Amino acid sequence: MTQLKIAVAGASGRMGRMLIEAIAAAPDAVLAGALDVAGSPFVGQDAGAFSGQLTGVTIESDLARALGDADCLIDFTRPEGTLAHLAFCAANNVKIVIGTTGFDDAGKAAIAAAAESIAVVFAPNMSVGVNVTLKLLEMAAKSFNEGYDIEIIEAHHRHKVDAPSGTALKMGEVIAGALGRDLKQCAVYGREGVTGERDPSTIGFATVRGGDIVGDHTVLFAGTGERIEITHKSSSRVTYAHGALRGARFIADKASGLYDMQDVLSLKG
Ligand SMILES: NC(=O)C1=CN([C@@H]2O[C@H](COP(=O)(O)OP(=O)(O)OC[C@H]3O[C@@H](n4cnc5c(N)ncnc54)[C@H](OP(=O)(O)O)[C@@H]3O)[C@@H](O)[C@H]2O)C=CC1
Numbered sequence: 001m002t003q004l005k006i007a008v009a010g011a012s013g014r015m016g017r018m019l020i021e022a023i024a025a026a027p028d029a030v031l032a033g034a035l036d037v038a039g040s041p042f043v044g045q046d047a048g049a050f051s052g053q054l055t056g057v058t059i060e061s062d063l064a065r066a067l068g069d070a071d072c073l074i075d076f077t078r079p080e081g082t083l084a085h086l087a088f089c090a091a092n093n094v095k096i097v098i099g100t101t102g103f104d105d106a107g108k109a110a111i112a113a114a115a116e117s118i119a120v121v122f123a124p125n126m127s128v129g130v131n132v133t134l135k136l137l138e139m140a141a142k143s144f145n146e147g148y149d150i151e152i153i154e155a156h157h158r159h160k161v162d163a164p165s166g167t168a169l170k171m172g173e174v175i176a177g178a179l180g181r182d183l184k185q186c187a188v189y190g191r192e193g194v195t196g197e198r199d200p201s202t203i204g205f206a207t208v209r210g211g212d213i214v215g216d217h218t219v220l221f222a223g224t225g226e227r228i229e230i231t232h233k234s235s236s237r238v239t240y241a242h243g244a245l246r247g248a249r250f251i252a253d254k255a256s257g258l259y260d261m262q263d264v265l266s267l268k269g
């Protein structure tokens with residue numbers, strides 16, 4: 001069996017470590033490189049040292065050295081890091097799976113542009129459960145298109161730096177799309193003070209941060225006399241890591257193109 005050679009960016013991060021374990025356990029993949037930021041105390045260490053399962057791959061801060069002869073980079077870092085890695089991947093014909101969240105419109109445009117020359121999987125949530133939930137939300141939004149107020153509530157660990165979560169924003173986009181609305185026009189991000197009555201055309205977002213919550217998302221459809229809640233709760237990051245690996249397998253035979261997890265999981269259409 002030919003193994004997929006995968007490099008991991010953010011190798012010492014929460015997701016980076018989960019990915020290194022997932023790759024080590026996958027018979028069809030091999031860790032080909034590990035990258036972290038210059039100055040990180042983990043640069044120079046074996047990528048598996050955190051778990052005691054040595055990989056023989058040293059964490060590098062130099063992108064070219066970290067990528068080596070990798071077929072694909074899996075990147076869960078920060079937007080500025082991912083965009084720098086993406087430019088290198090595009091210039092060197094390396095595929096990329098992007099799990100990082102918090103991109104602005106220019107960042108998303110840069111990802112779309114890179115996908116003209118390399119294959120890219122880009123999704124704010126790689127779990128099967130969340131991606132099936134997106135389909136449920138599309139269906140629910142079409143049915144609750146009148147008389148139901150829509151609020152998206154998300155909760156994550158205390159270390160998360162972006163809000164609302166990429167998943168919550170994606171849920172908002174899917175719901176707005178199903179209702180023929182533009183999320184940019186109808187999103188309300190938090191409320192304070194004398195807000196006035198709720199505008200029924202809005203989609204509200206509420207963010208909770210605390211402790212070690214892996215990732216909870218609830219969409220509330222609040223009508224008169226009833227409420228419907230669609231909730232997804234992650235209890236382990238392993239689902240994201242397995243999804244990212246599925247993404248890497250999905251683009252292994254693709255020369256270019258921008259894909260998301262709905263493509264990877266055949267959920268479109
Ligand atoms: N799509 C999905 O399914 C999921 C997406 N995510 C997203 O993935 C990202 C990472 O999450 P998580 O692993 O929890 O975060 P962590 O902070 O645990 O890890 C981030 C890693 O990236 C490194 N890093 C930080 N800044 C940069 C930079 N500018 N350039 C390159 N590397 C950098 C960090 O190094 P150092 O620690 O030295 O700063 C660290 O190794 C977030 O955007 C998160 O929202 C998370 C889970 C699932």
Ligand SMILES: O=C(O)C1=N[C@H](C(=O)O)C[C@H](O)C1
Binds near residue numbers: 124
């Ligand atoms: O930062 C996290 O942890 C997560 N980030 C992603 C997001 O912003 O939606 C996915 C998941 O919720 C975990």
